[in-house]
Amino acid sequence: MNQPEPLFSSSRDFRVWRYDVEHSELVLRTDDNPDEPVELLFECVLSLHFDQLWFTGLVVGRAEDAILQSPTVDIPHLKIELGTTGHTGHVVCRRLTCVGGTHPDGKVLWTVTAGRPRSRRHPEIPAVERA
Template sequence: MNPGETLLSTSRTFQLWRYGAGHSQLILRSGFRPEGEPVELLFEGVRSVQFDSLYFPELTVWRDEDEVVENDRARFYNLRIELRSPKHTGVITAGRMSYIDGTYRDGTIKWWVTSPRGEAIGGGDRPTCE
């Protein structure tokens, strides 16, 4: 769907800060800056997570080709984000990723990337939960 692209490349170290399966959210937070505010990466609609380590020094965030989940009625798209570090790579599959200057509750969203909307297969209405 998309050819892949670098979304962020930084010398900062990020670590897993919070994961909530119930809200399907994952937050990676950088160390605190001298001004006292961290930088966070917020993943929403998290479908899967694969890490070898919870720390990502010299992080590069790569958007790989979107993943497609399909059944007989609908096709859904998810972002496939690779977290690349010199010693390991992690993968997160989610619906949205936001870069926040500050913290999730108090920070400013600087940019975000969202997966494409799903679509019905073979016509008809967009599927809903039953």
């Protein structure tokens, strides 16, 4: 297995702020300075696993993408590795956004998005066209 591509690291304290099953969203937010929060917004969450709900000195990396397969479509998902001293975890999702402030009013600092779904019958044709 390849080492995760580094995306972000911080010495700040993050914790699980919100997980919304209905909208498949997970938010990790800094907990140490309420005047200058930073949020990591995971969208279209397929799965998650970690053994603690807080991260001190968080390191975020992108591992090899996971592919959700159906009979007709391959849907790429990001596999985001979360690490801190003493424990690790991961989130499988379609998009990760880092927000300075709070979502949706904060400033988007960066975003990483999984590739577009591909047809299994005709791999050269995207399964979803953008309007």
